[in-house]
Every structure is written in structure tokens, then in C-alpha cells.
Amino acid sequence: MTVETQQPWQDESLSPRERAQKLVAGMTLEQKIAQLHGAMETIDIYAASAQVAEAGEGLDDLADQFRVERHVAAIDELGIPRFRITNGPVGVGMGDGTPSPPATSLPMTIALAAGFDADLARQYGDIIGSETATLGQHVLEGPGVCLHRTTIAGRNFEYFSEDPYLSGVMGVEVTKAIQAHDIIAMGKHYVLNDQEYERFRANVEIDEHVMRELYLLPFEMLVKDADIAAFMSSYNRIRGVYATEYRYTLHDILRDEWGFEGYVQSDFWSCRSAAGSLNAGMDHEMPDAKWLNEDNVKAALQDTSLEIQTVDRALVRRYTQMFRFGQFERPYDPGEIDAKGHGAISRDIGAQLAVLLKNDGNLLPLDPNTGSIVVIGQSDFVDEACLGGGGSSKVDPLYTVKPMDGIRDVLDGLGSSADVTKVTVADDLSNLDEAREAAKAADAVVLMAGLIATEGADQKDANMLRDQNRMLAELLGNNPNTVVVLKDGNPVLMPWIDAAPAVLEVWNQGSEDGHVVADLLFGVVNPSGKVPTTYPRSENDTLYAGQPERYPGTDEGAGYPVIRYSEGLEMGYRWFQGQGIEPLFGFGFGLSYTTFSVDDVVVEAADGVNAPVVVSATVTNTGSVAGAEVVQVYVGVPSEGQPPKRLVGFQKVFVEPGESATATITIDPEATNHPFSVWDYASGGFATVAGEYAIHVGTSADDTPHTATLASSS
Known part of the structure; x- marks a missing residue:
């Protein structure tokens, strides 16, 4: 008797869906339930989050503390492999197992959108897909295509832009490139997870046409243009119902209207029920079995609030995608990433994403033969490569290029003998006088400042942290040849802008930070990026200023924050144009050398x-x-x-x-x-x-x- 006869799902002549159906038909109930969820030991994420917040730590510490295991356990007797899941979307993030495997730390997704270039998105996705496959993973949780409704959202760095079409185009190309490596791409966070504030509790109220024309649009493009294999459902409520239980978005729109044939995974700990979630169209709980465990699922089957056909449906959807990409046949054999080759591509991509915001008197590019150059800024931006956003998408880099090392490498390559020094400004600005004197004495000054956002928390406002605005205001004006280099994951306010001759937005660049910034400063590369999300002149110019019902939401008696998208379609540049407000730097803007x-x-x-x-x-x-x-x-x-x-x-x-x-x-x-x-x-x-x-x-x-x-x- 052949293996195919004993286990008909091993017959590769069958379609992926047929194989998935035969596999599920051959499973016991206990095996089915074991495959509905991740294999991490269940924890109380709400208590853990509160504990971390009280300790003043971040989600990185939470992940380290609880050793998140991003996988579904194997069932060897059925030939079901350990299903390995890694985060994205700015590189191979927190992969299966701890510590996570190192990978290429790429520029943030907001930066990729600034490229306004589908080819760059394909190259970016190709690196991610290649490295995910090399590391033996099956799923890459990305791209993220929620929109930048506010400038202060904590995960804007891993979403593309404020515009649904730009976000959709870039997301489609990243998805295609990832899946070309037989990796499941997982679009996220479906849907309306446009803020981190109270994300486990908040409810979003939105008109249908606004949801369709803006916030659902890039997800629709991922389904129809990229044939994406999976989506991650978001934490928030939608119209009073948790996203993981909202049948209207998970089934009616996603499947009946758009024809999506993949599966839906919960965001980590966003699943809120057993029968309710599965019936609505969520197919897989991560990272544990808080809800889709044997007790809950068997009880729901017993009281008929859940049918076994619904359980089977969830598994068939996921297995179909695994068979589609040959993941049952692929042995676990992690290899070595081409760190040098991928780093070179990341450097090339990164330099094309920078946005030249201001360049009075053509100060940039700097002459590489300038006698003395001083680099000034706080430690995050001048001492180490700026790897970008924190949280679950954080990448453990294979290597990094520090700012000073990158500058010296590039200047050496240009045959320059310039004297380059650095002043690291204390976080409390206590040595600002030293920095001021260094700026006066140099032939050229590069001021580096920025913002590193994180999952799990929105910014208080759009100002850079640790009084960097005052730092820039006091250092600008001391030397006419002063350039401001911004390393951001979000647009920031610039009260010092009139005093700055030149401003270059380079974003959080990742591993190749030092080289990319130097390539741009000295004209090895001509910046060609465009603003993907509008920079307001003032916090008062934003759609949520003085409108708490829009953000962060108000308690309307429901016991949780209610966020109303009452601005309608006027979001992003649509808001500024509709209201007749002049932005500091508008959508699509970008200068050149x-x-x-x-x-x-x-x-x-x-x-x-x-x-x-x-x-x-x-x-x-x-x-x-x-x-x-x-x-x-x-x-x-x-x-x-x-x-x-x-x-x-x-x-x-x-x-x-x-x-x-x-x-x-x-x-x-x-x-x-x-x-x-x-x-x-x-x-x-x-x-x-x-x-x-x-x-x-x-x-x-x-x-x-x-x-x-x-x-x-x-």
C-alpha cells in the first residue's frame, strides 16, 4: 500500500484544496483542535501588558519575558510540519523560537512608500521572502496596510501611508515578492487598527462609504491583485463587535464580495471567543489556545453553538495555502542569509526613499572635501544605526553600520580627507554648550534627530522626544552650513524649520543607516523620495485637534473608548485640502539635487x-x-x-x-x-x-x- 493510499493528502497530483480536504477528513477531533491555535503556553496578556506598562518597559520586554513561540505544533503521524510563523513587515522579525533568527533590518515601511516606486517594493519584498524561506519559516506577518489616519499612531512606521491607493500598490508588490518564495504573506491588521491607544478595547464607528473608499481599499487590492494567502485580524472593535468576531468584514466582504480563499489568523491575543470567532470567519488563534482549546471547542460543539463543519472549514483554508506553497513537502533546513548581498540592496533601496524637504542655497549635497564636519545629535541617532520601530516587528540585525562609520566609509571612497568628529548630546541636553561650540568651529554641521515609535503606544503628540526641538533650535544659526537629518518613523512637527537651511528626511533606515545617510549627504545618491504622509505645521491642523471623539475616543457609556471617524473622507491630504489648511510638507512633495x-x-x-x-x-x-x-x-x-x-x-x-x-x-x-x-x-x-x-x-x-x-x- 502506497503512502498516497494510506494518506491521500500526500498525492501531489491533487489540487491544494483537495489535499487539504482529504487531510482534514483523516484527522481526529483532538488533532483538529490542536491545529486551530499556536503552541505557546497560554498567558494573561492583559495582566502582562499592565505589568509591563507599570514597569515602564516596552513590548520588546514583554516578548522576551514570555518567550513568544510563533508556531503550531507538528503532527508527525499525519505529515503535518511544525508551522513556523515570523513577524514583519520591515524584515524577518520575531520568528519562531527565542532568540529570533537574525535578518536584514530594512528601512521602515513608511519609508518604502516614500519611494513611490513599485519596483522598489518588489525588491524589498524579495529580500523579506528570501530570508523568511532561508530561515525555514512558513509565514511572514506582513505587509501592513492600515492607513496613517493620525500622525502619532505607534505603528505608522510599519504601515505605508495615508493614501489607500499608494498603500495598496506598494503592499501588492511586497506581497507578490514574498509569496514568490513560497512563503505565506499575511496582510494586517484587518481592519481599522489605525491607532494603538486602547487597542484591546477601543471601538471604531465609521460610515460604510468611508470604510470602503479608504480603509478597506488596500486590503481589497491585496486580495484581487496579489492573491494574498492570509490576513491577520485586528484587536479593535468595529461597530461594537470585536474584529475577530465581525462576520461582516471577515466573511461578507472578504469572502463573498472579494473572493478571498486564504485564511484569517488572529492578532496575538485578539481572539475573544471560540464559537463566535470561528463562526464569523476567523480561522486560527495565535499565539496560544486561550479560546480555541479542547474544553471550549468541545463544549461549543456539544451545545451546537459551533458545528464541526466550521472547524473543518477553518483548517481547510489554512492547509490549502500550505499545500499551495509546497510547505508540507519542504524539510526544515535553515540556511545562511546573504547578509552582504542583501545589505547592498537595502542600501540602494534606502537611499531612494529619502525625502529632501528643504535645501536653501543648494547647501546639499555637501562637498566631500569640506575641511571639517561635525555630527551632532542624541545617542539613538548619532551613535548607533537607527533600526526603527519597536514591538513585535523589531528585527534582530545581522549587522549594522553606525553613522560615523558610514560617513567615513563613503568619504574614503570619494578620496576625501575631511576631518569628521561627533558630539553626542545628552538626553537632558546638559552638554548643549559643547555641541554649540563644536558647531561654530566646524566647516559644516550635520544635526541628526528623530523619532523611534513602537507598537503598543501612540505618541503623545507629533513632537520629537527628549526636547530635540529645543536642541535643534539652539544649534541652528551657529553655522550657515548646517544640515538637519531626520530619522523618523512618523512625520514630526518642526518649529525650528525657518532656521534650518536644509532638511533631509531619511527615516529609520535599519542596518545600512550609516552608509545610506552618507550617500545622500555627499551626493553619491540624489534623493528622490516623496512625502507619503502629510506633515502638519501645527498639532492644531490635524483632524483630531479638539475632537476627542475622533481620537483618542470618548466613553459613550459602553465602558470602552469609542472612536468616531466623523471626518469622513477628509483624512490625510484630503483633510488639508478639504479644510483649506496649508501643510508644512504636503503629500507627494519632495525636492531633488x-x-x-x-x-x-x-x-x-x-x-x-x-x-x-x-x-x-x-x-x-x-x-x-x-x-x-x-x-x-x-x-x-x-x-x-x-x-x-x-x-x-x-x-x-x-x-x-x-x-x-x-x-x-x-x-x-x-x-x-x-x-x-x-x-x-x-x-x-x-x-x-x-x-x-x-x-x-x-x-x-x-x-x-x-x-x-x-x-x-x-
Whole structure:
């Protein structure tokens, strides 16, 4: 008797779903229940979180304390492997087992979005997928495609942007690249986990059209454009129901409407019930069996609040994806990551993500032959590589390049003999006089400052911590050749901006921080990034200023915070434009070491917005160095309540000095981002309304000098 006869799910000629069905049919009830959850010993996460908060520690300490085991136990007699899960999305994070395996620490996801370049997203996802496979893992928990509704959300660093289309495009490419390595990509956090404040308790109230046109949109793109294999359900409540129990999003939308065929895993400890979660469409509990244990599941089956077919359905969904990617046949044989090769790619990607925010008098790039250069800042930003956000997605780096080491490497490569020194400013600014004197004495000054956010907590406000604004204010003005380098995971307030000749946003870069920053400072690379999330001038300009019901929420008698998305569609640049508020740096903005002109804009439409619209433009490099510009297309939809513009297309083009290149952007009305459509309550779907649509073309949301008008007959 062959193995296939004894265990028919081993027959590789069958489809993945057929194999999954046969496997589940051959399992005992106890085996099924054991596969519904992770293998970590159950803990009281709520008590543990309170304990950590009281001790003033972070989620990194919580993870270390409880040795999170990210796996499902194997069942050898059935040929079911130990199912190994690792976090993302900024590299291979907290993988199965402790300590986590080291990996390449990549730039934060917000930085990747600043690239406005799908090819960079593919390269980024390829590194993650390759390293996940090399380390013998099966699942990468990412990409994260929640939106930057507020500038202070703790996990903005691991989400892409404030715009659903940009987030969707980048997320799709990252997903495809990860899954090309036969790794399950897991989009997160589904859905409306746009803040960390009281994430275990908060309830989000939102109008249907707002949820559909903004917050669900990138998830829809992951399903339809990337065939993503899994989603992670979020912690928060939605309309009074926990996301892990909300059948409307988990089943009606995700499966019936979008056709999703993968499985849904709970965020860690976000599962709140046995029968309720499984019936709603959650398929897998992580990291333990707090709810989907034998006692609970058998009791639910006994009282018929849960049916065995629902248990089987959950397992078939996950096993189908495991068979799809050949994970049953793949032996556990972890290898060695190409640290040098992947680091070089990360360095190349990272330099293309930086945003040049200000450059008065073309101070940047600095002349590598400058006599003396002093680097000044607090320890997190000048002494060590800025690895970025804390929490479960934190990567244990294979290596790091410190700022001073990177600067010296790059200057050596340029044949420079510049004298580079450093002053580490104390967190309490007690040695600020020393830093001030060093700035006065140097030929050029590089001030490094920033922000490292973390999962589990939102920022109090958008100011940098430890009085860095005062540090910059007191150091700027002492030397005319002073550059501010920001290392952020969120947009920050800049009350000192008028005194800064040049500001370069490099983000939290990860392992290659030192090299990337030096490449940019000395012109080895020309920055070409664009702002992915609007920088407000003041906290008062945000959608939640003076509106506690919008954030952090109010107690409306339910016993938990209720957050109302009452701003509607006016979020991000849509808020600033809709309210007529001028941002400090708007969405899509970014300077260069060269200059560009965008001319000969043509909008071709065979049938208005009822057929594909092709936008072309000639981009000419009018400066003296090679560089890249991003042509952006926005649409003004003729429907009440719509903001002035929504991003519907973009293309980055690289142009040599004095030469021109053509950007061609096709906007398909049938695309998964519904570029010309709005949510129609009457039909329960997206619809194109009759009227005149404004097509805006330019290089940022606030700079679209080329406009055409198209009609819709709908």
C-alpha cells in the first residue's frame, strides 16, 4: 500500500484544496483542535501588558519575558510540519523560537512608500521572502496596510501611508515578492487598527462609504491583485463587535464580495471567543489556545453553538495555502542569509526613499572635501544605526553600520580627507554648550534627530522626544552650513524649520543607516523620495485637534473608548485640502539635487472615465545631475462629500541631465482601487456617478498645474 493510499493528502497530483480536504477528513477531533491555535503556553496578556506598562518597559520586554513561540505544533503521524510563523513587515522579525533568527533590518515601511516606486517594493519584498524561506519559516506577518489616519499612531512606521491607493500598490508588490518564495504573506491588521491607544478595547464607528473608499481599499487590492494567502485580524472593535468576531468584514466582504480563499489568523491575543470567532470567519488563534482549546471547542460543539463543519472549514483554508506553497513537502533546513548581498540592496533601496524637504542655497549635497564636519545629535541617532520601530516587528540585525562609520566609509571612497568628529548630546541636553561650540568651529554641521515609535503606544503628540526641538533650535544659526537629518518613523512637527537651511528626511533606515545617510549627504545618491504622509505645521491642523471623539475616543457609556471617524473622507491630504489648511510638507512633495520640468501633458480618453484613461507627460531634467521625478495623477470626483483630489496613478522616471523621459500612466475604471467610483448605498457596490471629473497632473497633491476635464455618462 502506497503512502498516497494510506494518506491521500500526500498525492501531489491533487489540487491544494483537495489535499487539504482529504487531510482534514483523516484527522481526529483532538488533532483538529490542536491545529486551530499556536503552541505557546497560554498567558494573561492583559495582566502582562499592565505589568509591563507599570514597569515602564516596552513590548520588546514583554516578548522576551514570555518567550513568544510563533508556531503550531507538528503532527508527525499525519505529515503535518511544525508551522513556523515570523513577524514583519520591515524584515524577518520575531520568528519562531527565542532568540529570533537574525535578518536584514530594512528601512521602515513608511519609508518604502516614500519611494513611490513599485519596483522598489518588489525588491524589498524579495529580500523579506528570501530570508523568511532561508530561515525555514512558513509565514511572514506582513505587509501592513492600515492607513496613517493620525500622525502619532505607534505603528505608522510599519504601515505605508495615508493614501489607500499608494498603500495598496506598494503592499501588492511586497506581497507578490514574498509569496514568490513560497512563503505565506499575511496582510494586517484587518481592519481599522489605525491607532494603538486602547487597542484591546477601543471601538471604531465609521460610515460604510468611508470604510470602503479608504480603509478597506488596500486590503481589497491585496486580495484581487496579489492573491494574498492570509490576513491577520485586528484587536479593535468595529461597530461594537470585536474584529475577530465581525462576520461582516471577515466573511461578507472578504469572502463573498472579494473572493478571498486564504485564511484569517488572529492578532496575538485578539481572539475573544471560540464559537463566535470561528463562526464569523476567523480561522486560527495565535499565539496560544486561550479560546480555541479542547474544553471550549468541545463544549461549543456539544451545545451546537459551533458545528464541526466550521472547524473543518477553518483548517481547510489554512492547509490549502500550505499545500499551495509546497510547505508540507519542504524539510526544515535553515540556511545562511546573504547578509552582504542583501545589505547592498537595502542600501540602494534606502537611499531612494529619502525625502529632501528643504535645501536653501543648494547647501546639499555637501562637498566631500569640506575641511571639517561635525555630527551632532542624541545617542539613538548619532551613535548607533537607527533600526526603527519597536514591538513585535523589531528585527534582530545581522549587522549594522553606525553613522560615523558610514560617513567615513563613503568619504574614503570619494578620496576625501575631511576631518569628521561627533558630539553626542545628552538626553537632558546638559552638554548643549559643547555641541554649540563644536558647531561654530566646524566647516559644516550635520544635526541628526528623530523619532523611534513602537507598537503598543501612540505618541503623545507629533513632537520629537527628549526636547530635540529645543536642541535643534539652539544649534541652528551657529553655522550657515548646517544640515538637519531626520530619522523618523512618523512625520514630526518642526518649529525650528525657518532656521534650518536644509532638511533631509531619511527615516529609520535599519542596518545600512550609516552608509545610506552618507550617500545622500555627499551626493553619491540624489534623493528622490516623496512625502507619503502629510506633515502638519501645527498639532492644531490635524483632524483630531479638539475632537476627542475622533481620537483618542470618548466613553459613550459602553465602558470602552469609542472612536468616531466623523471626518469622513477628509483624512490625510484630503483633510488639508478639504479644510483649506496649508501643510508644512504636503503629500507627494519632495525636492531633488537637480530640477525638473513636467510638460506636454496629454490626457487621452476614448469614453470619458467609462474607459481606460491614459495620461502622458514629458519630464525634463533641467539641472546638472541625474535624478528621478514622480509624476502623479489625481482625480476630482463630482460627488457630494468627496474631497478635492484622490491619488489614482503615479510613475517615477529617471532622467539624465539635459535629457527628457516620458511618463505614461493608465487609469482603468475597472481597477481594484475603483479610481473613478464612489460607494453607492443603493446598489451596495462601487459606482461611477454622472458629471465632470477633473484630472490633475503634477508632482504632489498640492502641485498639479495640469488639469483636464472628463465626463461620465453613468
